[in-house]
Amino acid sequence: xxxxxxxxxxxxxxxLSGLFISAIPYFRKRxxxxxxxxxxxxxxLNIFAFLCFASASTISPFLLTIANSSxxxxxxxxGLFARAINQRPTQFLSxxxxxxxxxxxxxxxxxxxxxxxxxxxFFVVSTLIVCLVWILTELYSARKNKPHIQLDFLMFTTFAExxxxxxxxxxxxxxxxxVNINLYEEPFLSSLVRWLAVSFTVxxxxxxxxxxxxxxxxxxxxxxxxxxxxxxxxxxxxxxIANLLKANKTAATGALSASIAHELNQPLxxxxxxxxxxxxxxxxxxxNLEIGKEVxxxxxxxxxxxxxxxxxxRSIFTEHESNLEEYxxxxxxxxxxxxxxxxxxxxxxxxxLSIDKGxxxxxxxxxxxxxxLNLLNNAIQSLEGANSxxxxxxxxxxxxxxxxxxxxxxxxxxxxxxxxxxxxxxxSTTKQTGMGLGLWxxxxxxxxxxxxxxxxxxxxGGAQFHxxxxxxx
Ligand code: ADP
Numbered sequence: 064x065x066x067x068x069x070x071x072x073x074x075x076x077x078x079l080s081g082l083f084i085s086a087i088p089y090f091r092k093r094x095x096x097x098x099x100x101x102x103x104x105x106x107x108l109n110i111f112a113f114l115c116f117a118s119a120s121t122i123s124p125f126l127l128t129i130a131n132s133s134x135x136x137x138x139x140x141x142g143l144f145a146r147a148i149n150q151r152p153t154q155f156l157s158x159x160x161x162x163x164x165x166x167x168x169x170x171x172x173x174x175x176x177x178x179x180x181x182x183x184x185f186f187v188v189s190t191l192i193v194c195l196v197w198i199l200t201e202l203y204s205a206r207k208n209k210p211h212i213q214l215d216f217l218m219f220t221t222f223a224e225x226x227x228x229x230x231x232x233x234x235x236x237x238x239x240x241x242v243n244i245n246l247y248e249e250p251f252l253s254s255l256v257r258w259l260a261v262s263f264t265v266x267x268x269x270x271x272x273x274x275x276x277x278x279x280x281x282x283x284x285x286x287x288x289x290x291x292x293x294x295x296x297x298x299x300x301x302x303x304i305a306n307l308l309k310a311n312k313t314a315a316t317g318a319l320s321a322s323i324a325h326e327l328n329q330p331l332x333x334x335x336x337x338x339x340x341x342x343x344x345x346x347x348x349x350x351n352l353e354i355g356k357e358v359x360x361x362x363x364x365x366x367x368x369x370x371x372x373x374x375x376x377r378s379i380f381t382e383h384e385s386n387l388e389e390y391x392x393x394x395x396x397x398x399x400x401x402x403x404x405x406x407x408x409x410x411x412x413x414x415x416l417s418i419d420k421g422x423x424x425x426x427x428x429x430x431x432x433x434x435x436l437n438l439l440n441n442a443i444q445s446l447e448g449a450n451s452x453x454x455x456x457x458x459x460x461x462x463x464x465x466x467x468x469x470x471x472x473x474x475x476x477x478x479x480x481x482x483x484x485x486x487x488x489x490x491s492t493t494k495q496t497g498m499g500l501g502l503w504x505x506x507x508x509x510x511x512x513x514x515x516x517x518x519x520x521x522x523x524g525g526a527q528f529h530x531x532x533x534x535x536x
Contacts (some may be wrong), residue, residue: 065247067287068254069117082268087276101147102271105140108133109264110457120247121265128175129245131187134170138194139163143273145201149208179242180249183233188228195225213274220267227260268429272465308433308504327372330365337362350486351454370403389423389535390431392460392467398428399435403443412446413455422467423535430508431532434516437501438471438528445475445492445526466514467534486518505530 083106115130139160143153167190174183202218205211233242234253241250249257329520337358344350396418407414424431439456446454457472478486485491487506492499502516509530516530 064169064251064254065120068247069120071258071261072117075265076110076117078265079110079113079143079268081263082109082272083107086275091280101140101153102144102268105144106136106268108137108140108353109268109358110422112137116246120245124175125172128168128172131171131183132164135167135187135194136147136160136164136191138191138198142194142197142201143265145198145205148214149201149203168216172439176477180234180244180246181241185232186233188235192225192228195221195228199225201270201456206411211274211277213270216270217267217274218506220263220270223263224260224267227256227263231256235471235525280365304507307500308508309498325370329424332363334365337365338464354495362373387425387427389425391419391420392422392424392431392469394434395428396458396460399432399439402436403439406443407456410447412443413453415455415457417456419462422462424467424512424531424532425535426512431512433470434470434505434508434530437505438530439530441501442471442473442526445477446473447475449475449524459511462534463531466531468528468529468531470529472521472525474521474523474525477526478518483518487516 064276083103086103088104112134113129115126115133119126119130143160145155146153146156171183171186174186198221199218202221204455206214206218231253234256235249238250239252341350341355342360344354364446396416401415406412441457446456454476455474457470459470459472461468479493482491482493487502488499490499491503491505505528506516509532512532514530514532516528519527519529
């Protein structure tokens with residue numbers, strides 16, 4: 064009987080060790096510092112207790128005290144685990160636990176030396192019953208909050224352990240013939256009940272492992288759902304930004320439309336006069352070769368002028384976002400200047416250019432033209448408010464390591480000190496009719512191309528904005 068008992072204790076400790084090892088990945092994955100993982104400690108204590116039970120008769124009977132204390136401690140920690148599932152406070156109880164175990168171990172050691180087997184069984188089993196009732200009540204309310212098939216099973220195994228504990232207690236206490244025996248000499252029937260209870264202990268740990276497997280798989284599927292949701296939110300954000308880009312484009316260029324119309328009217332008016340002149344000469348038979356050539360040259364040059372303005376406008380308004388191509392920044396600046404030229408002329412703004420040619424960037428021209436246009440518009444508007452007689456804008460383009468640097472400097476009013484911090488934020492504006500969209504969009508576009516944009520004050524008044532884009536390789 065002794066040998067069979069020791070072997071079974073060893074077998075069960077090996078079984079539980081297998082569970083312990085298979086549970087480690089869950090423990091690592093959750094990285095929990097709270098009590099949800101305390102069941103692993105309970106499992107470890109159980110394994111240790113069974114090993115002590117298996118070797119106590121060979122090494123020292125004192126190991127029985129350690130084995131029983133660890134066994135009971137395992138159940139206490141299972142109670143803490145069930146409480147943690149319920150999200151009830153466990154800190155105080157866990158701090159109290161060392162004291163409880165020491166008291167339990169002292170009392171058991173005292174009983175072991177001075178009392179009968181029945182008293183020992185009564186002490187251990189009744190403590191276990193208290194723990195099991197506690198675990199059951201915690202599991203019951205956890206289940207009420209959130210039904211869980213694994214928790215149901217754990218409740219069943221816990222209840223079975225409780226029932227078997229009561230039966231064993233009754234069997235041991237009602238058998239008056241056993242007084243001076245030890246655990247290994249326990250009668251067959253109560254031993255059988257004990258082993259049945261231990262089997263349910265193993266099943267309890269299996270169901271806890273199943274519980275975590277289920278929780279983790281639910282978390283994983285939730286993560287997948289979250290990912291899908293985040294992706295669709297990001298798509299929505301992109302669509303919103305695309306709309307903002309369009310709105311800003313209309314606003315930025317809308318303000319220039321009057322002067323563009325004026326600029327177009329000039330060559331068109333001149334062409335119309337030249338055509339009438341040509342017709343009159345033809346009708347009167349007065350057209351000679353020299354006059355005809357002169358008028359045709361004028362018509363051709365006016366036509367080219369109109370075509371250039373229209374081409375520039377088209378390049379700003381056409382959508383070709385997804386077509387990333389290599390562009391010379393100098394060409395993009397020329398396109399934008401064609402649009403703002405009338406306004407610069409009307410407002411007597413001097414434009415100085417220091418542009419290195421042949422610096423290529425891989426971009427959507429439409430977007431970068433918008434950035435340049437926004438910065439130029441801001442510079443023009445800031446010059447309107449400046450007292451200075453010298454109204455000038457300087458555009459510089461040069462290579463800067465692996466990047467191309469573009470700077471637009473004006474002699475305008477400069478950015479108010481208190482505003483500098485929020486300069487590139489959405490909807491931040493100091494203008495009465497401003498939208499506070501321009502600089503935010505500039506930053507958005509430039510960072511999309513892995514570039515950067517920033518502002519600096521100009522000595523003597525004014526502002527300068529720089530942006531950097533990676534050179535096309
Ligand atoms: P908006 O032009 O609609 O106000 P922006 O985002 O383009 O929106 O500009 C935000 C604010 O930054 C402007 O209201 C202005 O106060 C300031 N700002 C931008 N560029 C300049 C500049 N060149 N000089 C002075 N202030 C500027």
